[in-house]
Amino acid sequence: MRPRDLSANAPYVPGRGIEEVARDLGMDPGELVKLSSNENPHGPSPKAVAAVRDAADDVSVYPKAAHTDLAEELAERWGVAPEQVWVTPGADGALDYLARAMLDPGDRVLVPEPGFSYYAMSARYHHGSAASYPLTKDDGFAQAAETVLDAYDGERMVHVTTPHNPTGSELPREELLALLSGVDEHTLVVVDEAYAEFSTSPTAVDLLGEHDNLAVTRTFSKAYGLAGLRVGYALVPPEWADAYSRVNTPFAASAVGLAAALAALDDGEHVERSVESAQWAREYMEKGLDAHTFDSAGNFVLAEVGDGTAVTERARERGVIVRDTSSFGLPGCVRVSCGTESETRRAVETLNEVLAELD
Numbered sequence: 001m002r003p004r005d006l007s008a009n010a011p012y013v014p015g016r017g018i019e020e021v022a023r024d025l026g027m028d029p030g031e032l033v034k035l036s037s038n039e040n041p042h043g044p045s046p047k048a049v050a051a052v053r054d055a056a057d058d059v060s061v062y063p064k065a066a067h068t069d070l071a072e073e074l075a076e077r078w079g080v081a082p083e084q085v086w087v088t089p090g091a092d093g094a095l096d097y098l099a100r101a102m103l104d105p106g107d108r109v110l111v112p113e114p115g116f117s118y119y120a121m122s123a124r125y126h127h128g129s130a131a132s133y134p135l136t137k138d139d140g141f142a143q144a145a146e147t148v149l150d151a152y153d154g155e156r157m158v159h160v161t162t163p164h165n166p167t168g169s170e171l172p173r174e175e176l177l178a179l180l181s182g183v184d185e186h187t188l189v190v191v192d193e194a195y196a197e198f199s200t201s202p203t204a205v206d207l208l209g210e211h212d213n214l215a216v217t218r219t220f221s222k223a224y225g226l227a228g229l230r231v232g233y234a235l236v237p238p239e240w241a242d243a244y245s246r247v248n249t250p251f252a253a254s255a256v257g258l259a260a261a262l263a264a265l266d267d268g269e270h271v272e273r274s275v276e277s278a279q280w281a282r283e284y285m286e287k288g289l290d291a292h293t294f295d296s297a298g299n300f301v302l303a304e305v306g307d308g309t310a311v312t313e314r315a316r317e318r319g320v321i322v323r324d325t326s327s328f329g330l331p332g333c334v335r336v337s338c339g340t341e342s343e344t345r346r347a348v349e350t351l352n353e354v355l356a357e358l359d
């Protein structure tokens with residue numbers, strides 16, 4: 001007995017855990033600086049941690065099926081109806097739920113290249129396929145409607161990421177508007193705002209009322225520091241009122257995750273501090289790294305280093321873990337997440353040593 005042919009489903013390769021890398025290097029995990037997964041180096045809000053502890057007492061009962069408390073809170077914050085908020089297992093889950101809602105077998109989606117690999121994977125998992133539009137190094141990976149529309153061929157979903165992972169570039173609002181009106185009626189434009197808290201540009205959420213071919217995905221994994229709990233959400237058009245209950249995995253988010261997300265929303269100061277810290281780290285890296293860096297609006301910086309694989313490997317041997325962007329379809333660069341002040345200083349120092357060595 002074998003599963004169906006899964007050969008087209010390339011596995012998602014996450015950054016390796018800090019314990020695993022430490023074991024390989026014969027180091028203590030505390031000696032390592034892990035800046036490879038765009039996590040919040042300051043951790044979650046203490047309020048979220050307290051909520052996790054409280055929620056732990058009640059884990060023998062199912063969470064609220066419709067995730068109503070979190071959906072209602074988010075709906076109020078974003079000025080949308082609660083039915084427009086789809087609580088999901090991470091933003092990855094949001095991509096899956098949207099694919100379930102949109103794709104018939106054989107449908108195609110359009111994704112950025114380089115870009116976040118899960119867009120294409122999710123399409124394949126839902127019996128679809130992916131084509132790509134290019135973002136190019138020469139213009140700093142600038143995002144524009146024209147680039148997407150030149151490649152567009154009636155795909156059912158078009159994915160954009162702003163700020164974009166791994167480049168940090170943004171899709172300006174006028175370009176999003178041009179894209180929304182440039183695609184066919186049957187195409188959903190999905191704006192991935194996983195890193196939006198770190199940017200000063202406006203969110204696409206307020207366009208949901210005016211454009212019925214737009215969905216926005218967001219997450220508690222990045223600025224809110226809850227990556228381990230897997231809570232994200234999609235904001236969908238008002239007309240989709242009953243679709244969630246037809247595509248969601250029952251009890252999509254755990255009771256612990258929901259409690260933490262609600263508490264995290266209530267600690268705006270923690271998010272603000274995290275964002276300010278990331279902005280400092282971004283600037284420090286942009287100025288301090290002896291490599292060309294691209295303007296970033298996310299909690300990471302992309303640096304052009306020549307041999308990204310060698311730089312990643314040598315930095316790792318010195319206890320600094322960064323991401324070789326080959327896996328994003330972008331060889332020659334590394335992506336370095338914003339760490340705490342000391343982590344960021346150490347990363348810059350180590351990367352500069354490695355760059356000098358390889359020069």
Ligand code: PMP
Nearest residue numbers: 090091092116165194219221232
């Ligand atoms: N979108 C982008 C652009 C990402 O970089 C990530 C995480 N790496 C996600 C979505 C998924 O985030 P999560 O599932 O942790 O919410």
